[in-house]
Amino acid sequence: MRTMNDQKKEKKEMERKKSYGMLIIGAVLLIAGILFAVYAYNTSYQESVALGAQLSELKAQANAVKEGTAEGDAEALNAQISALSAEKLGLERPYSYGLVAVFFAILLTVKGICNALIGVRSSEKADVRRLAQAGLLTALCYIGFAFFKIDIPAGTEKASFHFGNVFCVLAALLLGGYWGGLAGAVGMTIGDLTTTYVTSAPKTFLLKLCIGLIVGLVAHKIFRLCRSHSPKYVTGVTVLAAVCGMGFNVVADPLVGYFYKTYLFGVPQDITSILVKISALTTSVNAVVAVIAASVIYLALRPALRKAGLFVEI
Known part of the structure; x- marks a missing residue:
């Protein structure tokens, strides 16, 4: 039988204390x-966007020169295209950084609201093994996307076959939905930003x-x-959880991508439609x-x- 001290210790570990720090940080970061x-x-x-229009014209001109339907210096055109592409990429970074900060702030705010309403366990400590594995899998997600990919151009945009999703799903299977999802999100976002x-x-x-959240939910919360x-x-649960997570991505990636590119980045709908079709193919294979x-x-x-x-117990 459990002693009185054991019961008190268990009760203390189950006690939750409301915390507002993460909510404040998330709200400030969201506004900023x-x-x-x-x-x-x-x-x-x-x-x-203006550079993108110039870039499209230069690419069309370079293709015409290559096919022999127009005159021009192909080498000079390619040099101009490379220079404009680099400049365009640099101008796109601040807006992308801002949107990433907004999405990350939303995540912090939601977690902060949970901490404020439900509270956190006073005896809860960081799991060093989980943190170490999360860091390793974040790096693997980055490597799987940044170095093991095949690019498919569509106008001034691109899609790709890559191995990043492999480690995103693996992270959720090993660490649970929250930590696994963060590992995949952070690792592959860094891959995009660089x-x-x-x-x-x-x-x-x-x-x-x-x-990550879907794979973790199916694998660890349900089964x-x-x-x-x-x-x-x-074996059955592992495959089922992976299928659920990637099944969501097959549907959501082209759909979210269409509205994301069209309304947040103002990409022309004809280019967006081509991207959606290519994305549907690459996402399915991935x-x-x-x-x-x-x-x-x-x-x-x-x-x-x-x-x-x-092995991390979840």
Whole structure:
């Protein structure tokens, strides 16, 4: 039987204390992010739109020269295209940074509201293993996207085949929806911000976070994958959770991408329509790869992590 001290200790651990710090930080960051995003959109991003029009004309001219239907210096045109592309990318960064800050602030604000209404456990401590694994998987998400991808151009925009989603799903399977989603969101957002996909960074943050939350919800909240189960059960739940997360992405990525590019970035609808079609293809292929690869890696890592005492209980 439990002693009186054990009961008091358990009661103390279950006590929750309301906290308002994260809510205040999130609200301040949200206001600052919105103001900065609006300012960047009306200044540097509008300049990038004008450069985009010039860039499209130069690319059309370069293609005409290449096909022999027009005269010109192809080498000089390509140099101009490279210079304008770099300048355009630099002008797009501030607005993308502002939108990422807004989405991140919304996440902090929602978490802060939960802390204010529900409270946090007074005895809750940071799990070093989870933090270390989250950092490692964040880096893997970045590497999987930034270095293992095939670009597909569409006008002045791009889509790609990549391996980033593999580690996003794996992170949620290993760490749960919240930490896994953050690992995927942060890692792949950094990948966007440091490459030519800078304008996709805010959308990436939102969608990869949602992938992690869905995979974590199915795997750990509904089917309790972190507990001991038969190999057949673990395999089935792992594949199901990965399919649910990537199934969401197959539907949401083109749909969100269309409204995101059209209304937040003002990309012409004809280009956006082409991007949606390409995105639907690349997202579907990425989803199949992610489900297979993440499931295989997780099923291989699970017993090894348990044996080494590094398995995170969720």
